[in-house]
Amino acid sequence: MDTSYHVIGLMSGTSLDGLDIAHCRFTYKSHNWIYEILNTTTLTYTNELIDSLRDAETASGLELVELDHAFGRFMGQQVHEFVQQHGIRPDFVASHGHTIFHQPGKHISLQLGHGAYLAAHAQLPVVSDFRTLDIALGGQGAPLVPIGDALLFGKYDYCINLGGIANVSYSHNGKRLAFDTSACNMLLNTLANSVGKPYDNNGELARSGMLAPQLLEALNRPAYFLDPAPKSLGKEWILEHSLKSIEESAASVADKLHTVCHHIAQQLRQALPQLHEGQHHVLLTGGGAFNGYLVEQIQQQLGSKYNVEVPAPEVVSFKEALIFAFLGVLRWRGEHNCLSSVTGASRDNIGGAIYLF
Structure with a gap:
């Protein structure tokens, strides 16, 4: 029944x-x-x-x-x-x-x-x-979403949520694994807000910018990114590390947005193991999935063995x-x-x- x-x-x-x-x-x-x-x-x-x-x-x-x-x-x-x-x-x-x-x-x-x-x-x-x-x-106490990923979205190899904080979940050797990979919209929206925008529409500002190598190195530097799971991020950590690095950079807002997109994509690449020899199917949801430039960078970083899918807007949101x-x-x-x-x-x-x- x-x-x-x-x-x-x-x-x-x-x-x-x-x-x-x-x-x-x-x-x-x-x-x-x-x-x-x-x-x-x-x-x-x-x-x-x-x-x-x-x-x-x-x-x-x-x-x-x-x-x-x-x-x-x-x-x-x-x-x-x-x-x-x-x-x-x-x-x-x-x-x-x-x-x-x-x-x-x-x-x-x-x-x-x-x-x-x-x-x-x-x-x-x-x-x-x-x-x-x-x-x-x-x-x-986090992440909590992975059991829902496993039972509702099990056809995907990886479920990535690009919310205020980016995280990934996947099954490996019979266990569900998941963790936060980096700050995401908390950084992107803060930068967009600084120029009077609620968000960077489709990543247009980020696309117009250039890579700021020193900022990228600073964003990627914290030991958290090399720590093994289980691990999770909070607002306090992001204020102390990611947002502080952004504030200390002399780069333009467009260059900062551009660089943050590369940071998010690089950390996802580092986080996703190759689970099998075939094509890997990746589900992208959360507000960051509406950022076309960020999605392009994620696909580019992951490479051709990973099919990145952005579903219907209702599921994304x-x-x-x-x-x-x-x-x-x-x-x-x-x-x-x-x-x-x-x-x-x-x-x-x-x-x-x-x-x-």
């Missing part, structure tokens, strides 16, 4: 480009999961909310709690409006929240957007806080929201949704707090 779930997935990424909402249906049929993306939207944040989220790491404890509740309330209100607009009744909401701290070396990862406030204002059950159990079990909805389904069913082979935890685990409504 087929089993189906209607779920709303929520994703707020480190690039602060808005709240992704995806209404999805998941059907378990003949021992396989089938997904459908039914309705979607991205809500652009106000400047005030962007400032609050960007500055949250320096907020007082009281201010942080207030923002956690306020952001949960905001997401709940947006979900309630989305549900009313589309005339739907999902089984529950699954929310990643918005990451403020991610310091796995200190066993810390904090995502704002309290699930209880989200549930109260969405008037729906909520699954949230997917990372904490894994961290308590000694893991990085909403894959993370889709997969967090799916992680919620696995949590709802009491099945593992976080892999120790990816995070380094002592065992696979079932992450997520449930708030019933």
